Amino acid sequence: AQSVAQPEDQVNVAEGNPLTVKCTYSVSGNPYLFWYVQYPNRGLQFLLKYITGDNLVKGSYGFEAEFNKSQTSFHLKKPSALVSDSALYFCAVRLPPSGSARQLTFGSGTQLTVLP
């Protein structure tokens, strides 16, 4: 079975400061890892993914995430937060396909608030 944990329900950060949204996962095998963002009354939007290769992945809107296999983590980061980054962020894990579709398993979400 695969699972994802986002240990913080809420993260507050001042505009211009770096931000980190934490994610840890549990899966047997080599996972595919994703970050999605949800703005109010909208569907989820894809931010970035880790498949293989470089542990630092860059995505949309200046976000990046670092895959750490030994700590089974995939934390989302941004060097300088914007008020417009305030949203609900979801981490997700998926096992590589092996002849059939594999569904995403989502974390419970972290509400990021960037304070002006």
Add this chain to the structure above:
Amino acid sequence: NAGVTQTPKFQVLKTGQSMTLQCAQDMNHNSMYWYRQDPGMGLRLIYYSASEGTTDKGEVPNGYNVSRLNKREFSLRLESAAPSQTSVYFCASSEAGIGGTEAFFGQGTRLTVV
């Protein structure tokens, strides 16, 4: 460039009523999914369809049925709605059999069962 389209956007049902949530994607994706989103619980998979003609249960299938009408469309039916089904429902699609492709989501259906 519509992506994933869900209808309706909002719905209020009385307990025991039935309804069908519609979903269509125009990206030629093989896999489609229905999730529900509840506060503090993230997204939970209700049903998914790996390809046209196949459907499988997800984490929380009880009280729901699905139909993969064709490659584009994947509907979710509530036969006898219950207050516990009050939630926001999201349809998503993705490629299958190709490593690491992301899912694309619709804007959601906010359902209230009274």
